[in-house]
Amino acid sequence: MLLVQGATTIPFVVPRDPVESPASWPAYLLTTLINVPLVWRRRAPVPVMFGVIAAGSAYRLALDGPGQPLPYAALIAVYTIALICSPRVRLVMWVVVTVAIVGSVALNTTTVKELLFALFVFGAAVALGRLQATRQAYTAAVEDRAAQLERANRIEAEQAAARERARIAREMHDILSHAVSIMIVQAEAGPVAVRGAPARAEAAFEAIADTGREAMAQLRTMLGVLRTEEVAQPRAPQPGIGELPALLDRVRTGGPRVSYERSGEVRELPAALEATVHRVVQEALTNVVRHAGASVVDVRLDYGPRELTVTVTDDGRGPGGERVREPAGGHGLIGIRERAAAHGGTAWTGPGPDGRGFSVRVVLVASPQEVGS
Structure with a gap:
């Protein structure tokens, strides 16, 4: 609004030809009155447009003040309607503006040149308003898409974390449950074997130690993966089918x-x-x-x-x-x-x-x- 006020002030401050209409304070105040409705142009674009047209008509009919190169306030009002209003409102606006242009030209030069120029200028304002509306809609769609992708990535990361926690829980359960079970069986068999078969008791205690050491080694490997702050170290591969005979040997010792x-x-x-x-x-x-x-x-x-x-x-x-x-x-x-x-x-x-x-x-x-x- 301040920029429009500055533009409309220029004809009042620059030197004028003596034969032209004088720049009076009433004319300047009415010119300012034309620009004031632009403050509410986004909240009430249609009333603002009619207010601008009415104030402009009063200026043209009641006062013979300095003319303006372009109807700045009216152009901005039309641009705003083209930007934020519905198609029906835009159609009504264009009909009203066309009638106002024809009436203004009839009161001024009544030439086809002025009529075509005025239609072109207001048409350009409408086109700019629609282009800006399209750009804003595209930007909003891109931002919404980015927000959806961010939410999807966050959900995927949370699901991946949950799957990883479940996997780690299964691994730790398998390692500890198996190791502790074997150690309990061997520990229960050890005291009985000590009295009648010392060699078997020694083997049982060795199996307990071996099982505990293996469980500790596997737990260190798993916990090392969780220490993301440390430099990555080479990890032993997961046990496979080739390690089954060793697993079965541990179960056989003092077991079935x-x-x-x-x-x-x-x-x-x-x-x-x-x-x-x-x-x-x-x-x-x-x-x-x-x-x-x-x-x-x-x-x-x-x-x-x-x-x-x-x-x-x-x-x-x-x-x-x-x-x-x-x-x-x-x-x-x-x-x-x-x-x-x-x-x-x-x-x-x-x-x-x-x-x-x-x-x-x-x-x-x-x-x-x-x-x-």
Whole structure:
């Protein structure tokens, strides 16, 4: 509004030809009155436009003051309507402005040149208003899209963090549950063996120490991954199918007899899938040691064209006996199902063959395409 006031003041302060209309204070005050409604142009654009036209008409008819090169206030009022008003309001505005232009030209020069120039100038104001409206709509759409992407990225990061926490919880559960179960079995067998078989007792205590050291090493590896402030250090790979014999040996020491068999086309699998196989067998054996009271355990891997089936069967207390498969608050079998689902597979638990013992059967997707990836 101040810029418009400055522009309309120029004809009143520059030197004028004596034959032209004089620059009087009443004319200047009425010129200022034309600009005042622009203060409310965004809150009430249509009334402002009619106020500007009415004040301009009063100036033209009542006073013979200095003319303006352009109708600044009217152009800004038209621009504002084109910017923020609906199509219907813009149409009515253009009809009113056209009538006002024709009337103004009729009172002034009555020439086609002035008429065309006035229509062109006001048309340009309308076009600029629509271009600015399009630009603002585009900017708002870009900002909204950026906000949606930010929200989506934040949600994805939170979901990734939740998945990582669940994975770490499963790993720590498997490591600690298995190690503690083996150590408890060996510790319970040690005092009995001391009296009758010192060599066996020594082997039991060595197994306890070895199990504890291995558990500590795996925990250090996992906790080291969480220390993001430290410089990344080389980490030992996750245990795979190749480490299963060592796992079974630890269970055999002072525990049940464990057999291990592989069938089908034995082949190398992705590291993540092999780690899942190792953890599934580890958790199943942990349950056997803790709850089954079994004397024989059979671990079997069946390699199919697109699937790998892991079966762990024992001859201990089955689901119908006194055996408690998952104590209150336990997550072992849940973890097995989650690991299977992560590889597009399924997990089943229930009675063993002929209804005796207990069996854990996990089917994992291990297609050639996955192996080659």
